[in-house]
Amino acid sequence: MAVALILVLIVVGSVAFHLVSPWWWTPIASNWRYIDDTIIMTFWITGTVFVAVVLFTAYCVYRFRHRDGQQAIYEPENRKLEAWLTAITAIGVAAMLAPGLFVWRQFITVPEEATDIEIVGQQWQWSFRLPGADGRLGASDMRLISADNPLGLNKEDPKSRDDILIEGGELHLPIGKPVKALLRSVDVIHDFYVPELRAKMDLVPGQVSYVWFTPTRTGSFEILCAELCGVGHPQMRGTVVVQEAVDYQAWLQDRIVSSFAHLMPAPRDLVAVPD
Amino acid sequence: MVDVPLGSTGAVASHPIDDVELYHPHSWITKYVFSQDAKVIAIQYSLVAFSVGLIALVLSWLMRLQLGFPGVFSFIDANAYYQFITMHGMMMVVYVLTALFLGGFGNYLIPLMVGARDMVFPYVNMLSFWVYLLAVLVLVSSFFAPGGPSGAGWTLYPPQAILSGTPGGQDWGIVLMLVSLMIFIIGFTMGGLNYVVTVLQARARGMTLMRMPLTVWGIFTASFMALLAFPALFVGSVMLLFDRVFGTSFFVPSIVEMGQPLERSGGSPLLFQHLFWFFGHPEVYIVALPAFGIVSDLISTHARRNIFGYRMMVWALLAIGALSFVVWAHHMYVSGMNPYFGFFFATTTLIIAVPTAIKVYNWILTLWRGDIHLTVPMLFALAFIVTFVNGGLTGLFLGNVVVDVPLSDTMFVVAHFHMVMGVAPILVIFGAIYHWYPKITGRMMNDILGKLHFWVTFLGAYAIFFPMHYLGLMGIPRRYHDIGDMAFVPASAHTLNAFITVAALIVGAVQLTFVFNLFWSLRYGKPAGGNPWRATTLEWQTPETPPPHGNWGKELPVVYRWAYDYSVPGADQDFLPQNQPGFTSTAPGGLHG
Ligand code: HEM
Ligand SMILES: [Cu+2]
Ligand SMILES: [Cu+2]
Numbered sequence: 001m002a003v004a005l006i007l008v009l010i011v012v013g014s015v016a017f018h019l020v021s022p023w024w025w026t027p028i029a030s031n032w033r034y035i036d037d038t039i040i041m042t043f044w045i046t047g048t049v050f051v052a053v054v055l056f057t058a059y060c061v062y063r064f065r066h067r068d069g070q071q072a073i074y075e076p077e078n079r080k081l082e083a084w085l086t087a088i089t090a091i092g093v094a095a096m097l098a099p100g101l102f103v104w105r106q107f108i109t110v111p112e113e114a115t116d117i118e119i120v121g122q123q124w125q126w127s128f129r130l131p132g133a134d135g136r137l138g139a140s141d142m143r144l145i146s147a148d149n150p151l152g153l154n155k156e157d158p159k160s161r162d163d164i165l166i167e168g169g170e171l172h173l174p175i176g177k178p179v180k181a182l183l184r185s186v187d188v189i190h191d192f193y194v195p196e197l198r199a200k201m202d203l204v205p206g207q208v209s210y211v212w213f214t215p216t217r218t219g220s221f222e223i224l225c226a227e228l229c230g231v232g233h234p235q236m237r238g239t240v241v242v243q244e245a246v247d248y249q250a251w252l253q254d255r256i257v258s259s260f261a262h263l264m265p266a267p268r269d270l271v272a273v274p275d
Numbered sequence: 276m277v278d279v280p281l282g283s284t285g286a287v288a289s290h291p292i293d294d295v296e297l298y299h300p301h302s303w304i305t306k307y308v309f310s311q312d313a314k315v316i317a318i319q320y321s322l323v324a325f326s327v328g329l330i331a332l333v334l335s336w337l338m339r340l341q342l343g344f345p346g347v348f349s350f351i352d353a354n355a356y357y358q359f360i361t362m363h364g365m366m367m368v369v370y371v372l373t374a375l376f377l378g379g380f381g382n383y384l385i386p387l388m389v390g391a392r393d394m395v396f397p398y399v400n401m402l403s404f405w406v407y408l409l410a411v412l413v414l415v416s417s418f419f420a421p422g423g424p425s426g427a428g429w430t431l432y433p434p435q436a437i438l439s440g441t442p443g444g445q446d447w448g449i450v451l452m453l454v455s456l457m458i459f460i461i462g463f464t465m466g467g468l469n470y471v472v473t474v475l476q477a478r479a480r481g482m483t484l485m486r487m488p489l490t491v492w493g494i495f496t497a498s499f500m501a502l503l504a505f506p507a508l509f510v511g512s513v514m515l516l517f518d519r520v521f522g523t524s525f526f527v528p529s530i531v532e533m534g535q536p537l538e539r540s541g542g543s544p545l546l547f548q549h550l551f552w553f554f555g556h557p558e559v560y561i562v563a564l565p566a567f568g569i570v571s572d573l574i575s576t577h578a579r580r581n582i583f584g585y586r587m588m589v590w591a592l593l594a595i596g597a598l599s600f601v602v603w604a605h606h607m608y609v610s611g612m613n614p615y616f617g618f619f620f621a622t623t624t625l626i627i628a629v630p631t632a633i634k635v636y637n638w639i640l641t642l643w644r645g646d647i648h649l650t651v652p653m654l655f656a657l658a659f660i661v662t663f664v665n666g667g668l669t670g671l672f673l674g675n676v677v678v679d680v681p682l683s684d685t686m687f688v689v690a691h692f693h694m695v696m697g698v699a700p701i702l703v704i705f706g707a708i709y710h711w712y713p714k715i716t717g718r719m720m721n722d723i724l725g726k727l728h729f730w731v732t733f734l735g736a737y738a739i740f741f742p743m744h745y746l747g748l749m750g751i752p753r754r755y756h757d758i759g760d761m762a763f764v765p766a767s768a769h770t771l772n773a774f775i776t777v778a779a780l781i782v783g784a785v786q787l788t789f790v791f792n793l794f795w796s797l798r799y800g801k802p803a804g805g806n807p808w809r810a811t812t813l814e815w816q817t818p819e820t821p822p823p824h825g826n827w828g829k830e831l832p833v834v835y836r837w838a839y840d841y842s843v844p845g846a847d848q849d850f851l852p853q854n855q856p857g858f859t860s861t862a863p864g865g866l867h868g
Contacts, residue, residue, distance in 0.1 A: 003649055003657065006734075010661060014741060023745035023771065025681075026763040038678050046668035053639060053664050057657060060642035064578070065649065071849065072580035072646040072842040081640070082584050082633070089632040093671075097625045100675035101618055107677050108614035123440045123533065145531045152531075183611070186531045188435035189544055191609065191684060195750030195763055198681045202611040204544055205434060206528025209611030222762055226684040226752045228428045230440030231353040234755040 007058035121190030124232030132162025191227035311397035320378030343776025357426030364429030387814035390479025406462030422446025481834030493568020504557035511550035577653035578645030581839035591630035624674035655706025666695025687747025718800030735782035
């Protein structure tokens with residue numbers, strides 16, 4: 001009796017906690033509302049199953065608790081019931097998987113018009129690179145990294161000349177414009193994570209990964225590292241500042257002084273390096 | 276071997292085997308220390324695993340103290356915190372749960388439940404334990420090594436695991452960790468071969484595969500999987516050790532560490548992740564399947580009702596075991612691997628939900644129209660259902676690739692896996708100990724202490740891990756020594772963290788009542804008799820309790836029926852032991868003989 005009651009209370013408590021507790025996701029600031037929608041739908045389906053299973057258990061505990069003279073039924077199988085339950089489960093699972101895969105396809109398909117930017121991780125800070133006037137990022141190589149070339153850009157590549165480098169600072173982005181962030185790490189694995197953008201992807205040394213999103217709300221949002229990268233992991237923070245287009249352009253003009261050409265004198269012959 | 280046709284219930288002459296004197300141990304040392312008796316080895320395994328579990332529990336307290344009251348305990352700095360999570364995680368998963376379920380329960384129960392005298396290779400079985408002990412000692416020694424234990428996280432991802440920015444990366448920590456894992460795997464392989472071969476080769480007459488208790492099925496399947504999965508970890512460990520000690524580049528590409536270029540190139544950090552999770556995911560089920568099996572038997576026995584859908588249960592176990600080898604990369608959705616893998620791995624992962632759900636349905640359908648005795652083992656089984664369903668359902672979030680993106684590497688994941696592979700299997704372990712303790716010692720454990728232990732552990736663990744999901748949903752990453760100031764985190768979240776810590780301290784403390792009960796009942800527990808739960812399976816039918824070396828005396832049991840003849844209509848008691856001939860029920864379950 002008490003046991004059944006406590007099981008019911010667990011269900012009621014869990015549902016109540018879900019509905020009224022103040023702990024919930026942060027308001028979204030990117031185009032990934034679909035992800036939120038899929039989560040909500042998953043909460044509904046799984047929540048229903050949880051409530052049903054635990055309440056049924058509570059019912060059984062109450063109704064079939066041992067009393068004198070009670071005997072359990074002997075029924076080893078019930079093919080029909082088992083088949084039904086299997087089919088219903090399969091449908092429920094498919095109902096979650098299908099939209100999930102559909103949204104995943106969007107998540108990994110970068111729109112044509114997206115601007116390439118680069119996010120570089122190192123223990124324990126974030127750096128960024130924006131393409132200059134040419135809209136393209138120049139080539140880079142880990143072996144070129146030095147004190148005055150912290151991201152290892154190839155100075156022979158003309159595309160690199162106008163790239164704007166931001167070390168350990170703020171990443172500014174214009175609102176409403178899709179960006180494709182190319183992710184690179186110079187030392188260990190890090191993870192670019194901005195809760196408000198809902199996006200997240202590892203930065204892996206030795207390769208370039210990517211994530212894309214469209215900022216939909218102005219404001220500044222915290223960049224966290226979401227992959228253990230050594231003792232400084234929780235301190236590895238940065239900021240994304242999403243601005244209206246005009247404000248963004250103004251900010252960008254001020255940055256021209258930190259373009260790669262300013263950091264490093266040009267070599268005599270520039271040879272284009274293929275992308 | 277199986278010479279009793281299904282359905283035949285006439286008595287069959289048993290197969291007397293003369294007790295060979297030479298076979299028994301003669302000295303105290305060979306009986307209790309270097310013992311080749313699976314039951315003694317089981318207890319040795321369990322005691323060591325429990326001790327490691329206590330260390331891991333204390334570590335979890337320390338981590339929780341830091342998370343609940345950041346900065347108050349100055350000795351828990353970032354270094355120490357990362358060492359604690361690493362040791363806590365690795366200990367719990369490998370050295371506690373795997374060792375307890377397979378080395379502990381596997382050794383004790385397999386021979387008894389299939390009607391064998393012992394494991395088929397007793398000597399190798401003994402070695403397995405001593406090698407395991409060595410692995411534990413090497414692991415624990417890293418607390419005392421220069422630089423302390425590794426702080427790479429239990430996943431040990433390179434390159435950070437072997438670099439100086441990670442505790443133990445350039446000291447002894449990571450080396451001892453990898454060496455210990457390799458030793459563990461060697462020891463496990465000796466045991467695992469035993470468990471598998473014993474089930475296949477040493478079953479009593481009449482014990483067909485489809486008459487085996489689900490406990491045996493669970494442990495058997497898990498052992499088989501472990502034999503296939505651990506080699507991947509072994510290989511990964513060897514290569515990582517080479518990278519660390521000999522400067523090879525299996526997993527290290529050209530990188531610049533703290534401004535210094537390293538002399539490495541060409542390695543792939545992702546390769547390690549694939550190897551790790553090729554082991555790591557099946558590992559989850561290596562812990563879960565024995566728990567599934569055991570809990571099935573607990574529910575059936577204490578609800579006095581045959582397990583519902585036995586054949587489905589067996590097939591579901593096997594299906595889960597097989598599928599769990601093709602889902603590993605669901606741990607790597609945001610790892611930078613080829614994103615198209617996401618489609619494949621999300622699909623396989625969600626498919627596993629179907630056989631898993633079938634198991635849950637069959638457990639609760641076993642309760643339905645049963646005769647439920649709310650004994651302590653049954654309470655733990657019920658709690659398992661609640662926590663396992665909860666944790667399994669949040670797995671559907673994390674498995675569904677795009678939903679995983681915001682949640683991955685947050686406290687949501689920590690809450691999910693603790694619920695499903697931490698709390699749920701541990702509840703089964705407790706239930707199983709309350710259930711089999713009378714067979715092991717001849718005495719019952721104290722019921723009142725057991726209930727106290729149960730309620731505090733169950734409700735406390737739920738209070739720790741249920742709210743934790745919402746911290747992750749909010750965006751708080753895992754493995755943060757200090758969440759510090761995050762603009763999106765309200766002050767109330769810190770209150771919640773403090774609450775979780777208090778709950779964790781209480782749950783930890785109440786485990787002392789369990790330890791006390793274990794020792795107290797040894798002397799003062801009620802004498803249990805041979806079969807206090809009136810159970811059908813063979814271990815309860817031994818001529819002596821606790822069973823001596825060789826288990827069965829002169830005659831091995833002969834099996835006439837499946838393990839679940841409870842409340843058979845017309846029978847004069849509500850259970851028919853597997854070795855009882857005669858009486859066949861007319862119900863559809865007659866097909867099990
Ligand atoms: C009351 C019991 C327990 C408490 C309070 C507890 C607490 C914790 C905490 C605070 C963390 C670190 C979270 C973070 O900062 O990321 C952690 C990590 C972990 N725990 Fe537990 N834990 C408990 C039991 C268990 C059990 C039974 C298992 C067995 C599966 C387990 C497995 C792990 C693993 C694998 C990790 C991850 C370590 C890593 O991130 O590398 N824990 N636990
Ligand atoms: Cu990090
Ligand atoms: Cu997995």
